[in-house]
Amino acid sequence: MPQTTPSLRDLEQHDAFVGRHIGPNDAEIASMLATVGHPSLEALTDAIVPASIRSPAPLALADSLTEQEALARIGAIAAKNQVFRSFIGQGYYGTHTPPVILRNILENPAWYTAYTPYQAEISQGRMEALINFQQMCADLTGMEIANASLLDEATAAAEAMTLARRSAKSKSNTFLVAGDTHPQTLEVLRTRAEPLGLALEVVRSTDAFHQKLAAGDYFGVLVQYPASSGWIEDWSADAQVIHDHQALFVVATDLLALALLKPPGEMGADIVVGSSQRFGVPLGFGGPHAAFMACRDAYKRSMPGRLIGVSVDSEGNPAYRLTLQTREQHIRREKATSNICTAQVLLAVMAAMYAVYHGPDGLTRIAGRVARLTAILAAGLRQLGHAVVHASAFDTLCIDPGDAGARILERARQAQINLRVRGNGSICISLDETTTRADVEALWAVFAADGAALPSVDAIDAHAPSLIPERLRRTSAFLQHPVFNTHHSEHELLRYMRALADKDLAMDRTMIPLGSCTMKLNATAEMMPITWPQFADIHPLAPADQVEGYRQLVGELEAMLAECTGYDAVSLQPNSGAQGEYAGLLAIRAYHASRGEGHRNICLIPESAHGTNPASAQMCGMKVVVTRCDANGNVDMEDIRRAAEKHSANLAAIMLTYPSTHGVFEEDVVEICRIVHDHGGQVYTDGANMNALVGVAKPGHWGSDVSHLNLHKTFCIPHGGGGPGVGPCAVKSHLAPFLPRALATDGMRTDGTGDGPMVSAATHGSASILPISWMYITLMGAAGLRKATQVALLNANYISSKLAPHYRTLYTGRNGLVAHECILDIRPLEKATGIGAEDVAKRLVDFGFHAPTLSFPVPGTLMVEPTESESLHELDRFIDAMIQIREEIRAVEDGRLDREDNPLRHAPHTALQVSASQWPHAYPRELAAFPLPSLKQQKYWPPVSRVDNVHGDKNVFCACIPVDAYREQEA
Template identity: 55%
Template sequence: MDDFTRRHLGPAEDDREQMLATLGYDSLDDLTDAAVPAAIRLTEPLRLPAARSEDEVQRRLAALAARNNPGTAMIGLGYSGTITPPVIRRMVLENPAWYTAYTPYQPEISQGRLEALANFQTMIADLAGLPVAGASLLDEATAVAEAVAVAHRVSRKGGVVVVDANLLPQSLSVLRTRCLATGIEIVVAEGDLADAVRENQAFAVVVQVPGADGRLPSAAGLTALATLVHDNGGQVIAACDLLALTLIGSPGAWGADIVVGSAQRFGVPLFYGGPHAGYIAVRSGLERQLPGRIVGLSKDADGTPAFRLALQTREQHIRREKATSNICTAQVLLAVTAGFYAVHHGPDGLAAIATTVHDRARRIAAALVAGGYGLAGESFFDTITVHAPGRANAIVAAARDGGVHLRLVDDDHLGVSVGEDTTEEALAAVCAAFGATLGTEVFGGLGDHRRERDYLTHPVFHAYRSETELLRYLRGLADRDFALDRGMIPLGSCTLKLNPAAAMEPISYPGFAGLHPFVPEADATGYAELIGELCDWLAEITGYDRVSLQPNAGSQGEFAGLMAIRSYHLANGDAHRTVCLIPASAHGTNAASAVMAGMRVVVVGTAADGSVDLDDLRARIAQHADDLAAVMVTYPSTHGVFEETITEICRLVHEAGGQVYVDGANLNAMLGLARPGRFGADVSHLNLHKTFAIPHGGGGPGVGPVAVRAHLAPYLPNHPLVPSAGPAGSYGPVSAAPFGSAGVLPISWAFVALMGPDGLRLASQTAILAANYVARRLSGSFPVLYTGEAGLVAHECIVDLRELTRQTGITVDDVAKRLVDYGFHAPTMSFPVAGTLMIEPTESESKAELDRFCDAMISIRREMDQVAAGDWPADDNPLHNAPHPVSRIASDQWPHPYGRQLAAYPAGLRTGPLGSGGRDKYWPAVARIDQAFGDRNLVCTCPPVASYGE
């Protein structure tokens, strides 16, 4: 076994033998043969390169990064050079306490991350001039599309949205993709926006501020436009540059209802297009329509203020096809980074950066005007579009020779965009490429825009000017969280595995981190080779023919795959095929994505053993045979079982003319063991932030590639600015960047290269072993809900608490919170079955950690028995009162019928020297949080300084 594989796998060889003995198997191959149906089992090894050492992988990635040519990026179009403060890069972006955390669905152990996101929301709300902001979206282009969907939902007008011709081209293309299936008509206003609004009676107008060409619309004109739109019952959507908003009037002040954009230039590297945090803010009254997540302020059981995710009933996992969005993964790690950038600089520092950027753009403008060139306009922030008849190509080439990338518009026009990292040398090189001379003179300005209202007035944006204080703030917040660096996160369907340091390090190489997504392809050959190899490897692993890495979340991969199916049926003249069959147990994004792709969801029942009910499936197929577009199934099933009937499901749907979509959320059970593209599926999305070791980042970044058989390959996503990103005949892009979150792709490339074909197979076998070991150990205390024909689960298991809840009153929430006292993140609660816990141990947890978890669960069962026996009241026991923060344990008052020792250090919690297997006690920052109070009293931004005086 390769050294890295040995370190990646939690159980050592002796441990695996003991676990196999517990299950009654002699080898991993014997266990695999029993768990994985013979009909789908892979009989030959994957055709992948042999495993490489960490040193070999890092040297190869360093060589690939060196083949990219970042230069100074002055292309613009929504991506700007920025400087990540070293303290933030080291303490956040490169810190496993931040990047290995999971989505904060357990708020008591996520207070640090939630506070950081509240800072981000406050920053966005202040700069946008609107009261409510979300905790990040996937990128600017999808944020524009989400905003149009919000406006459409709240409008009683028709189906036309008027779009500024100066909208970023990738945003317009993603919006077109989204509107293809929903029937919204897009009118691009080449002339006056107001005229287009009047002519089309639009439900919304989208305006870019500043525009893609850099021009800044007048404040008076924007106010007049907003008044007109509102008088006509429509909504105003503004896509805005976040740094510009530190100097110009806030969109809320001139009448915008929804403000969207990217937070990339607040300290987040270019990353060849992503991952970057999109943002959205809305006026009062739209908060319940807001897509994605909102962090709200509530209080815990002791009255202590505490953060949590607010208004969760909007989310797709609850509302399914009636959800406001299919978004599941946000960009939390990047939003946190952007928020800390604002904390680091404060409002004065941000304004100073913006002023420097603006003045440098004005100096270039002055030099070019003096040199006889014409500009698109005199009002701009950081970008100018220059008229250079017949010379644009030569100027761009000359600037590239000088180490600067400019934007080529056409033969006669080019764009110049200034970033925070633009040096005097770069300014001089740009002017020299034009044959002009840089001076101190300035030209142009912000027009009638002036920032009048204060912003970032909360103390957090003023308190940490020294690095010492900021360092302590970042450490203090991280200490409030529970991440994978503290202990096991056994969430089913989420695969919280090791994110290897050797795979993480290369994303900071300048050739990967500093590259603009729209540089000439000759300047991104390192990325091109990495992307090509990773696509080939993923195709081999899954058995598909082609892979697109563009979707920047699993939900977007679902949407892309379903749009490929829709496009395929349209190309075959089967526009009527719009019915998508989805099992009742499916993840909520499946149904939400199907609706977004213009399909009608028909639910298929679940059999008693948790599998798809074949009789009901046959009935639904017969009922909708002429209109059947697809079936969406998760495999192994959402219930954690290798269903024997998967090949029959594929056959039945294909015979009826439909396509088979296999959700790849559970691919970690099949690496080297089975390939969905060869056992009957036509398309899958994969989760690189699960199976392929990209960290969850507290709720993002995510990467959700879509993999297809050859007949669907012509319908993979493409991109308007990078032809190599996808097929010319596609429906369009699904993400702003041509290769989505390209900046984190080196992680998955490294993971596959480090593991090799044998290591990947062993990883899945070990994940199956761990899940079955946990199921066997817990089966004496909790019923294991579903198993396959051999009595085995796949990579996860579901334990059933429903009867125990009826007997004791103790709920899955109580067990989840009590696990915090034992030093664990909770498993997945009440999905796919209410009143259950879904546990996925992954291949990376050691036998000692698995045993520690099982011991904790068995101890919790004994505590439940004590409640059932009447030893403790149903409303005053260690589970009902969990978790127990130090403030409770140290209180002068202790009114409970159980001791402090039992509350804080329950049975099974090992302490002692860390080197001998002991573990420091994790203390939650707060007691149990009152969720309902937070929804009734929605507070999702930090209050201004004045409120503290009140």
């Protein structure tokens, strides 16, 4: 029989991206469908998703592209950006990312595909990197403790404000801010203060500021050090005045400057915030960058964000863990003081490695060079006849140009130089690590009068005085721990980073089956553009005509997301999912106020909701009313109806998660929307589970008014060990005017930006990672996105079906099916054997798996989300592990394994334990280490055994472990 020659179209499919993203091939999909009892993906979709919400038409998006085609297209977009030399400063500075860090952290999936380190035993490497970050921030600021990063400097300042309100003894309601603070920080402070009823007072003049300090009507005071326009001052005496009035002193600072300057902790600061961006993290048009908060030890239990601490494992060895986890929002809920869910782990790791690489001497040299160039520049400008406003500075000069301002700015534009123009007409120049002698000469040429002779760098260097007063020079040592004084050659740093990565489990090694967190493929082609200079080296305040590429990228991505969700407008400013929630609720709040209904402040939230939901509502000044769920995990319709009627006059919103947090498509979502609208409220749909909806259903079409999306979940931005995240806010047209506005001075507006308050420091949040989601949607195309959703549904139901003889799936929806995740109920097994969900989670480490989500949303359960990008082989590997674990539990049930001395109770097992001369357990070593034969071919060994959580919370220690501790361990 003659063979048919394949068509060109058939042959072109070999390079289609959809098949590279979706794990199972078509034959495997058919086999899996047979297992779950449905003939096709379409039939399965119809069986799971209620007809009332299914989209009748395919997504109006282009067809999928190959990786080469998509890279070429985004390359053309990037080429529209112009990379000028930016001396704008204002919290953002040029920096050199050491290539060894660029390649082995930012571009390394072992680091960027890791999950938040909730499971301590398989997160020791990234937690060591984060504790280095904490030590770095504490040392440089002169404070006692620092957290493991926050989203950006502006939101860190806002968190400091609310921490001061909780902690200060003062009864005042006013937060006082020195006027020469970065404008974006002032914007976000205003946003946070207003819904909470806090009075924010910004005082511009120095004399008026000191008068306000003396008056004492404030609970906290914030200053920028160095100031936004460059000057530096010793705030020690002012700190004493602030403390005398029982208020807290907050300093927003610059870590590089603190290598030379007297640290805030030595001036009496209570809380210190800032950004670590200039420690090797690219500008990226505003983010992502790791902010920090450092504070006095007395405030550590109230400090927002994550905190890495040191505990011990079951062998008594030091081990890192997330400490004080009871502060997490899924526990504190409406009592939470912050809605922080993600941090900026990947960027914090980069900054920490920058400090490890350069060490204290290297940082001092880098800072010293910046300060020296600044002094030389200032002396040359004075020689050219210009008035330098401030006598002191680290890296930023403020110039009063007089009548020459327009001429100077035009010359700068012609020389492809960006300067900062302040509202009073003065011009600021900020130097940084990347500044060269040639840059200083170019700046002199811009400011020089026609025909004027330019100064000589070397000549001025010989006599120009330092701009750092003697009283403000740092005298205390910093970064004395050996980790910052050992890895200064590339070989040593490379091996150190590799050693840390080898301790962890990330997506490059194994499936991470976390329910509600959507850990799926972060394709290399999607990641590549973020390091291109045309995206990475753009200042967020660059003039609009230099960022045409970003304008196009942002506009196209907003349109893509609007099409996927059925909404009308999108803001990309929120730089985490929780920030997106907050932006959405602020829009609802402003909408009600615009209609004369500002009294509406009741927010209904089902008890199954994500913990950030009630925290976000509280931050918006809303009162949370919790509604019940029924025995099947669905929201209780009668309780919602009752609550809506009871609070009809004041109902502001309901916050739903759909599909539900319990992993099912509830039938009544359209009716819920109708009920809430009938009583004057708005419907907020949490977008955390959008991976079950794209191409299948659109929240904006079934009655929802607003959603946040998690680009770090559904749209493939990697989790980075707990950040970065992006949480766009998508709304219907009536809420669009209330989306976050652009920073007033950045000259850039897009259709997706409204006139509401800013929620993050940069107009487009973490702009430099937006190419990842643009690439994902472009590569998948309309049909690919729908198929991805359908396979996500299939994979979850396949796992649920295969494990049904061994574990009960707690909640199911239509036709006994789940959505994109399933909850495995371990509680009956614990009741019978004492083996609980945590034991199963720890035992999975011995099989080389990250555990599913533990005890959320139901205590004693495991929530599993396989995503669409896991292959059938990997799904079966996980299923085999879970079945083997169930067999071990049965062995406990029937007495073949001891109830206490069994491999689940003692998991995970380290290589040191199973190779030791003495084996203290009744079960064999081989069962501990190699419970399945396949593990003998490829085995992950956890670096520590089970970590003692209670010990870590009772003995909070959040700094680098002394080297002596390791020596004692070896002895």
